[in-house]
Amino acid sequence: MSICSIQFLLFTGLALLVYYLLPARLGKAQPYVLLAASLAFFLSLSPKAVCWLLLAALASFGFALLIERRPRRRKCWLVLDVLFVLGLLAALKYHTFFTDLLFGGAPSRLELLCARYLLLPIGVSFYSLAALGYVIDVYREKYKAERNFFRFLLFLVYFPHILQGPIARYDKFSPQLEQMHGFDWDGFNSGLRRMLWGYIKKMVIADRAAVFVGGVYAHAAAAGGTELFIASLLYTVQIYADFSGCVDIMCGISELFGIGLAPNFEQPYLSRSLGDFWRRWHISLSSWFRDYLYIPLGGNRRGRVRRYLNVLIVFLVSGFWHGAGWNFIVWGAIHGVWQILEELFYRNGLGRKPGEVSGRLAWLQTLVTFLVVNFAWIFFSNDSLRTGLKIVRNILLRPSLWVLGNGGLFSFGLKAPEMFLLVFFIALLIAVDVLNSRGIRGRDILARQPLPVRWLLLLLGVLAVFVFGVYGQSYNASSFIYMQF
């Protein structure tokens, strides 16, 4: 069941009906409705994946209880859980990478066996981190271990965050299950508006950009530098619109159930440095790495060299977490190295720090950061390091501006009207982000408009998704990029 399908909307509607029509005396059953809906959703995506999810859940639930009840061996339980969950993740996600590394060439028997039984289960990267975070927090005595397995399972499998996050924290999520959620009209409206904006980002912007990006990258070796550069820019837009669109849809749905999820994006492409970028992009992931990897490694408490090393380790791990390939590791390395360079640059007084400047210089910092992020995405978006390098080489060595005037840009799957439409919606996306960065929320502006204007805009939004969205048979609508991680 795709998130961008009528079936999914009907499924959500049905879950909402059951959720809110439960009599007050059964209010405590609301989490079970959510659990049933989440499991049904997960089953519809991949029945096999439920087994792996249950294994991870049982292990983390059990080890957390053991940490509390058998405190003398608490470290041992923690290590066992970390090994188990990471082992599961490695087996499911990285078996190809490791078998390639070990055996190379033609697929070995082990690789074939793995391919048969260990298909990458959807959401594994997200629920693994959530489960690990929970056990580590219990170990750190941040909160008590959960006694009810089903509530813990819901924390992992809750369908609005299982696919692409945000990676939930148990102490933020669990208290919201304590109370009975009555139907709140305003919250409901707000959730619907957020969903609509998410669908516009995903189906109108990301999937349309994907047509062009796919068209150009499919012929990366032969394509000219200008097309490749535009494709790289559009991929940068695509991945943001895709990922944040999905998060908006899912956070909107969660709002419909009265459950808030942590924000995952804060206008990342307006960042003025890479450090700033990672405080605004996939916030739940970067804060997870900060709390459970960077700080345990020593953070910035053990001197400058060690700090740089820690940054590098975190970003290499982050790259590897995103995908089992050298291109992802290089992507992580670019982010890590650039952050170290940034810090050296400012520390040695070669420039003014982002917080200290405004105006044109601030925009220049934003532009430089954007270009570095864009450069790194080139490796991220292609299936191998070699392809990424070819694209970079062609961008630098084979630029041709003729393609801008001779209609050549329209031969990669998007006709002229579609390209103009894409540009229009990208401009809208930028405008909304700029407004948000100044504390003006589009949703609030909309809420202040008279009813007819509000409705007209919302209905036009719905129409835009249905007419301008990329879906169905005419195009191969892309699945969400981040679902594979």
Next chain:
Amino acid sequence: MKNFLKTIIALTLGLSMLAAASVYTMPSTDKARNRAEYAPSDYLFEGSYKMPRNSLDVVFLGSSEIYNAISPMEMWREQGIAGYCCSSSGQQAVTSYYYLREILRRQSPKLAVVDVYGLYTDPAQVSRNEGNNRSATDKMRFSREKIALSRILWKQQKDKGESFWSYLLPVLRFHSRWTELKETDLTLRQHYDYARGYSTVFGDTAYAGLTEESYPFLSQEPTDEAAERDEEAAGWYRKIGELCARRGIRLLMIRTPCSGYTLEDKNALYRLAAECGADALDFNDAAVWAQMDFDCTNDMLDSVHLNYRGAKKLSVYLGGVLRRDYGLPDHRGEEAYAFWDSDLPLYDAELRAWKIQHCTTGTKLRKLVMDENYELLAVGAENAEPAFAAALGVDPGIPSLWISRWDGAQVSTEYTEESRGFFGAEEYEINDTGIYMHGCNYMVGSGGLYYVVRDRLLGKIVDYGTVEPTGKIRRS
């Protein structure tokens, strides 16, 4: 309560908007341009909604073999019978059943005539494709019947990636057409059908490949064997029988002339009719052919479809049967049916248009369009067939724009340098790339005499193409 009402209003508005988007993004029925963009150009069922309630005495159900073989307007002309072809390309038995249910919501016919094309195994399987499904359901109004039929047709096709919801909200299927929407998508839609569901693709062209040997039943020894049939289809035909019985409608099952037909096929038709409590009339019968003067080598346009000549013969013959054996009334002269009389000239104009659209040479075209009914826009006389240019009064030495009009006695042709103007009611613009009217380009090919023919009575463009220097017409 207030919020509940708001929700209902918002949902209603949203769905209405999507329904409107569905109408305009759906490929239009553009008989004038006669170019099928996606589905076959025969969303024929749509016109049946425009018939006044309870005005039809007979409905004809079946595939293209029905809409090529039965012309209700010919029956009207000869017998005054009010009928309608509720047919669609490759119509399966299940579609016939739900079409009948749909038509019964507005009409109360005395007789249903069903062609059992879908009974035989091969056609039943072959016709299961998206194009046929779409042309059957897209223009049905939203109803229980549409939902049920769409569901069944979708289940047959769902392995091909179609969405069931796209049958109910066609914008889900056709939304990507927004880049190619033309004015015609908003204006040239078929709402009313002068031909009452009859459609012929090639006028009276005869199929050259048929001889009497093409019809095995003519020389077969009598047999009791029946052809293999599709049991699922047979089940739907039985349901049609039950529905007719419940509603007091007589049912006649027929098989239109088709090559390759055997006595086993005939036996299958008669057995099915007996199971359904229906009468049967097989048009694959030498005696019937003799009575209706049917020529199996000249009255077919291909191996299974009748051309206009054959359709006229079959319609007139069948009309006689319906009057004689089923007592269908003659409505001619009745005030309530006056619109049938006023539609006849328009139907005839459609027939002429079909002829024009399928003539193959400039000489034939000239004979057909040199008529007071037509206006002709001709461009680029250079290299045009001399006889055609001369007949139009066009000077081949001036390769520019000519507009020819017939004033009832002779053609008057004017030369104009204007690249914009009016052609009938249509505003045109001509440049190097084409002849543009209502957003469509009517220029085809390169070199020769580009022409556009407009029917004054129908008030629309009925043909366009290029008469090449060889005298042949190129249309695509």
